[in-house]
Amino acid sequence: MSTGFVGDLTIFVLALLVGFEVISKVPATLHTPLMSGANSIHGVVLVGVIILSGFVSGPLGYVLTFLAAAFAAANVVGGYVVTDRMLQMFKKRPVPVKAAPPHAGVEPGDDR
Amino acid sequence: MTLDDGVRVASLIGASAFVLGLHLMNSPATARRGNQLSAAGMTLAVVAVLVQVGHGGTMSATRWLVLLCGALLGAAAGLYSARAVAMTSMPQLVSLFNAVGGGAAALIAVADYQHHPQVSSGTGIASVLDVLIGCVTFSGSLIAAAKLQGYWSQPVSFPGSRLMSSVLALAAVAAGVWVIAGADNAWVLLIVALAATGLGIGMVLPIGGADMPVVISLLNAFTGTAVAMAGFVLSNATLTIAGALVGASGGILTKLMADAMNRSVVSIIAGGFGTGAVGLAAAP
Numbered sequence: 001m002s003t004g005f006v007g008d009l010t011i012f013v014l015a016l017l018v019g020f021e022v023i024s025k026v027p028a029t030l031h032t033p034l035m036s037g038a039n040s041i042h043g044v045v046l047v048g049v050i051i052l053s054g055f056v057s058g059p060l061g062y063v064l065t066f067l068a069a070a071f072a073a074a075n076v077v078g079g080y081v082v083t084d085r086m087l088q089m090f091k092k093r094p095v096p097v098k099a100a101p102p103h104a105g106v107e108p109g110d111d112r
Numbered sequence: 113m114t115l116d117d118g119v120r121v122a123s124l125i126g127a128s129a130f131v132l133g134l135h136l137m138n139s140p141a142t143a144r145r146g147n148q149l150s151a152a153g154m155t156l157a158v159v160a161v162l163v164q165v166g167h168g169g170t171m172s173a174t175r176w177l178v179l180l181c182g183a184l185l186g187a188a189a190g191l192y193s194a195r196a197v198a199m200t201s202m203p204q205l206v207s208l209f210n211a212v213g214g215g216a217a218a219l220i221a222v223a224d225y226q227h228h229p230q231v232s233s234g235t236g237i238a239s240v241l242d243v244l245i246g247c248v249t250f251s252g253s254l255i256a257a258a259k260l261q262g263y264w265s266q267p268v269s270f271p272g273s274r275l276m277s278s279v280l281a282l283a284a285v286a287a288g289v290w291v292i293a294g295a296d297n298a299w300v301l302l303i304v305a306l307a308a309t310g311l312g313i314g315m316v317l318p319i320g321g322a323d324m325p326v327v328i329s330l331l332n333a334f335t336g337t338a339v340a341m342a343g344f345v346l347s348n349a350t351l352t353i354a355g356a357l358v359g360a361s362g363g364i365l366t367k368l369m370a371d372a373m374n375r376s377v378v379s380i381i382a383g384g385f386g387t388g389a390v391g392l393a394a395a396p
Contacts, residue, residue, distance in 0.1 A: 005234040008344050008352055015340075015353040019360025022135050028372045030140060031365065035329045036206045037137045037147050038362050041130050042332070042339045043209075044154060044354040045216045046183070047123075047161045051346050052220050053179040054165040056227055062178045064223035069182025070189070071216035075209045076158075078190025080151040082197065082205055087144040089199060 033086045040079025046072035115167055122160035123350040129153025130354050134361055157350055186212075204260040207328045210335055211253035217338035217355075218246025218305060221345050225291075226298040233292055238344030240288040243301055244308045246338040249331045251312035256328050265321030277314040283307040315381070323380045326369045330377065333362030 026034055049068045056065050113121075129149050136146025165171055171179075190209065197205045221242035225231065231239060259265055284307035287300050295301075319327055336358025343351030370377045 004347075005232075005344070008347060008349070011349050012340055012344070012352050012356045015356035016360045018131055019336075019357040019362075020364055022131060022138075022357070023361045023364040023368070024138055026138050026365070026368060027140065030137065030143060031329075031369050031372065032203060032206075032325065033143060033147075034134075034137050034365055035325075035332055035362070035369075036202070037134065037143075037150065038336065038358045038365065039206050039210050039213065039332050040147075041134065041150055041154070041354055042213050042217075042336045042358045044126075044130075044157060044351060045213055045220065045339045045342060047157055048220050048339070048342045048346050048348060048351045049183075049216060050158070050161045050165055050179060051348060052223055053175050054168055054170045056175070056223055061223055061227060062174065064219050064226070065175075066178050066182040068216045068219035068223065069179050070186035071212035071219065073183040073186030074190035074193075075186075075213035075216065076154060076190070077187040078194040078205070079209045079213075080147065080154070081191055081194035082202055082209070083147045084144065084151075085194065085199075086202060087147055090140060090143065 029090070033083055033090065036079065036083040036086060040076060040083055043072060043076025043079050046076050048072075115164065119160045119164045120349075122156050126153040126157030126160070127350060127353045127357075129156070130357055134357065161350075201261070203325060203328065204257040207253045207257035207260065207324075207331070210328065210332050211250050211257065214246045214249030214253065214331070214335040214338055216246075217335065217342045218243045218250060218308075220342045221246070222298070222301060222305065224345050225301050229296045229298055230294070231291075235345055236292040236294070238341045239301065240291050240304055242338050242341035242345055243304050244284055244288060245334050245341065247305045247308035248312035248315065249334045249338060251309040252316040252334075253312075253328065253331045255313055255316040256324050256331065259316070259319075259321045260324050260328075262321075264317075267318050267320045269318045273314060273318065277311060280307045280310045280314065284311065319380060323373075323375065326366060326373065326375065326377065326380055329362060329366040329369050330381070333359050333366055336360075336362050 049065065049072045052068065053065050056062065130153050133146040133150030133153065136142040136149065193205060221239040225239050284304050287303035287307065290300050291304065316327060336355050340352050340355025340359055343349065343355055366377055370380065
């Protein structure tokens with residue numbers, strides 16, 4: 001998947017600009033889940049490790065690949081699962097609000 | 113359509129899923145769906161590249177064994193810890209995942225370099241930056257996780273820590289320039305890695321526990337950038353796109369988090385140097 005250095009640089013800069021735009025006004029409660037979500041996306045480094053494993057050789061190369069594979073897989077699998085758990089916790093919030101609705105006008109569970 | 117084209121299309125869909133997923137995570141109602149979309153994109157990208165290397169004919173039994181054993185072990189550890197962790201300990205777990213992500217990005221550059229140490233200057237710069245940023249995040253995130261866990265929540269600083277950081281930074285830059293100039297020797301890149309590991313520790317240790325969420329978010333953005341650099345090293349667009357995406361959005365998020373705490377990112381990072389001694393003096 002070689003595109004040359006300038007091609008890679010073009011993609012890099014455009015993706016940076018997308019990254020700057022993709023986050024807008026995030027409510028503070030979502031800061032940690034969003035950070036965790038972004039953390040799992042950089043688990044894509046696993047794709048790099050798979051490509052790497054196709055050409056390494058020698059004991060040192062294998063040890064490095066093994067370590068990198070373990071690290072990247074932990075990042076990607078753990079990252080998505082923990083983010084999902086955080087957001088699940090988030091979803092449960094409106095339930096206690098609905099269970100106790102004496103102040104019908106006030107809606108603390110901001111469910112936009 | 114050749115297999116390579118198919119893999120490229122799958123990677124494109126995966127990268128789009130990352131962007132859309134991250135965007136959906138801006139609002140509570142769609143956040144969970146966004147994360148699931150991003151996970152689906154990740155699965156697609158990983159399966160596509162597995163098929164690609166499988167068909168490439170370069171995978172020997174040993175290579176499959178090394179890759180799959182490592183990945184399964186890591187996946188099991190990640191899955192277990194993500195399921196078992198208490199809700200209150202999630203931020204430090206995210207920091208740990210961030211650490212290993214940065215470590216993996218650095219290892220890619222090291223393994224690639226020790227495989228063929230004669231690099232073009234473009235790849236050389238990317239390798240050095242990958243190792244530098246990846247190792248800073250690796251050690252920095254480990255320290256941040258330990259601080260959140262409450263091992264040392266006070267800022268830690270010792271006499272000469274600033275001098276040590278300067279020496280390490282100088283060593284990393286000097287060795288990095290040597291690699292880019294064509295050192296042709298894997299040990300030189302290892303100096304960059306060791307110096308950067310020390311720098312990461314020196315960067316996070318003086319910062320107080322209360323500022324850790326912002327620091328973790330910043331290190332998260334660093335890892336994204338390191339992954340993008342790994343994309344340059346391997347000439348892989350998927351890594352470059354996803355890494356740059358996380359690098360930029362993580363940077364914005366870091367600023368948002370610091371603003372929410374009425375702090376500035378610069379004062380948190382630099383403040384560690386100023387307030388560290390005071391914090392330590394007040395602590396005992």
